[in-house]
Amino acid sequence: MAPVTSLTASVHARLSAALTSALPEAAGADPLLRRSDRADYQANGILALAKKAKANPRELATQVVAQIENGGLFADVEVSGPGFLNITVSDKAIVETLAARYADADRLGVAPKDTPGLTVIDYAQPNVAKEMHVGHLRSAVIGDALRGMLDFTGEQTVGRHHIGDWGTQFGMLIQYLIEHPGELAPADEVDGEQAMSNLNRVYKASRAVFDADEEFKERARKRVVALQSGDEETLKLWQQFVDESKVYFHSVFEKLDMEVRDDEIVGESAYNDLMPETARMLEESGVAVRSEGALVVFFDEIRGKDDQPVPLIVQKADGGFGYAASDLSAIRNRVFDLKATDLIYVVDVRQSLHFKMVFETARRAGWLTDEVTAHNMGYGTVLGADGRPFKTREGETVKLEDLLDEAAERATAVVREKAEKVGLTEAEIVENGRYVGIGAVKYADLSTSANRDYKFDLDQMVSLNGDTSVYLQYAYARIQSILRKAGEAGPVAHPEVELAPAERALGLHLDAFGETVFEAAAEYAPHKVAAYLYQLATLLTKFYEHCPVLKADTPAQVENRLFLVDLTARTLTKGMGLLGIRTPEKL
Ligand code: ARG
DSSP states (O other): OOOOOOHHHHHHHHHHHHHHHHOGGGTTOOOOEEEOSSSSEEEOTHHHHHHHTTOOHHHHHHHHHHHOOOTTOEEEEEEETTTEEEEEEOHHHHHHHHHHHHTOTTTTTOOOOSSOOEEEEEOOOOBTTSOOOHHHHHHHHHHHHHHHHHHHTTOEEEEEOOOBOOSTHHHHHHHHHHHSTTSSOOGGGOOHHHHHHHHHHHHHHHHHHHHHOHHHHHHHHHHHHHHHTTOHHHHHHHHHHHHHHHHHHHHHHHHTTOOOOGGGOOOGGGGGGGHHHHHHHHHHTTSSEEETTEEEEOOSSOBOGGGOBOOEEEEOTTSOBOHHHHHHHHHHIIIIISOOSEEEEEEEGGGHHHHHHHHHHHHHTTSSOTTSEEEEEEEOOEEOTTSSBOOOTTSOOOOHHHHHHHHHHHHHHHHHHHHHHHTOOHHHHHHHHHHHHHHHHHHHHHTSOTTSOEEOOHHHHTOSSSSSHHHHHHHHHHHHHHHHHTTTOOOOOOTTSOOOHHHHHHHHHHHTHHHHHHHHHHTTOHHHHHHHHHHHHHHHHHHHHHOOSTTOSSHHHHHHHHHHHHHHHHHHHHHHHHTTOOOOSOO
16 A cells, blocks of 8 residues: 555655745755644744845744745645744645545555664563562563554564573472472473462472472572583473473463464573683673683672672683573673564663663673664553552562453443443453453553553553543554444545544544654654544544534534544554453453
């Protein structure tokens, strides 16, 4: 489908051309075009340009207006104040532009970028043999949305789920399993819930023995060495923990209605083979130095308690490698093997110091250059309704599955209330309840900017009023219901029909979808897409207040309004889809 030039871009181009004709030395200058309340757009740039050219701003503005090539795009361009332009586009231009978008059901006329880069997104990275918590939820939800947005812009994306599948705790776990065989069932015989309950049991039991029994502790320590040196039996048992955990992870991701590919689960351990080389390169180049036996990197500007420098530990004194060595090796892999141009890490903001040090080390080593950006998208803490970190009443961390189940339950109750009127079957109630519940959780997360803490408040999340996904999902379903009721009449664009102010406002906003997604993707800001969609639903509500659809004055107006709402529905479902949220047809 042919890409559609947005009204904003067309206005901008015509204005720039007129400006250049009126004042040749201003060629390429920005007319500073903004959406405005007084007209559709305001251009504020002429003032400064006139000043620079020592011209009278109002006179220059008048000359620019005289030079504008209309071509049916403008209904009115007026000089106002000291030299602003108030610009109103024609109804016809709005409808024709939107009709071109409507004709491209898949991309709504939004062209993908010409020269895509390759972004590696590190997200949804839980830890083996451990329960997932709300922090992991944020990483998964934000990462998945970012990926949807970037994919839409034409960027190539590769996911990396850097799961915690390595470390000294495996010595304890594996040793316990050796001494208590059969405690973990084979991974292909359990479902997610059984897998996690088995893992939990083994974790708790092994921890108890570890803490109480010095001899076991020693055997566990030796087991770590066996694991690190690649002992076959030890590795086999380690693999069993990993496989069992993956069964559990997948069950949670499925509950989250999120696709996680097995080939993109590339955990800490995947970089084991690279780590000695990483350390050697850093030591040889002098980026890392030996300090009390350990290999570390120092930073002048990073200091901790008592103004002591905080080093990044690449290799411990006992020769072991840890979290930092794995991340440094992962950078080499992502830059040199995957050929990434951009790296994003969707990780808790509490790890931002770690990433600051890792990125700086990689820069010093020459692995990160100006050609590659690395960004830690650090997200804030999930708080309970009381504003404190989210815990159960007993003070324990809340299980992710319980949370998602509860969200689905609450949402199902909300859906059920209207189910009879809408004509939903029991199966549809349950299915929609799930999408509304999961959508509520995702949207609440995504609609706040990621670096801020956010309140996990289910009552608010499933509320029908306000900035919630349910509100957006209802907006979508209501349009479907209108389209079903339309009978003979269907959505058809009529450029000759005059638009009411509410239609113009809706139309101009619809036209800005692509630009909004591109901007939000470039800034890694899903909340901008959420805000756009909320605004869209709000404009739709205003439109309904002023513009009857099926009872409009003329058949052409009915068709034109059906076309406007249908394009709104397509934009809503596309935008929500980018964020990983579904829009049921009937609610
Ligand atoms: N597994 C870690 C955790 O749960 C997050 C991993 C983040 N990614 C990375 N490349 N370090 O805290």
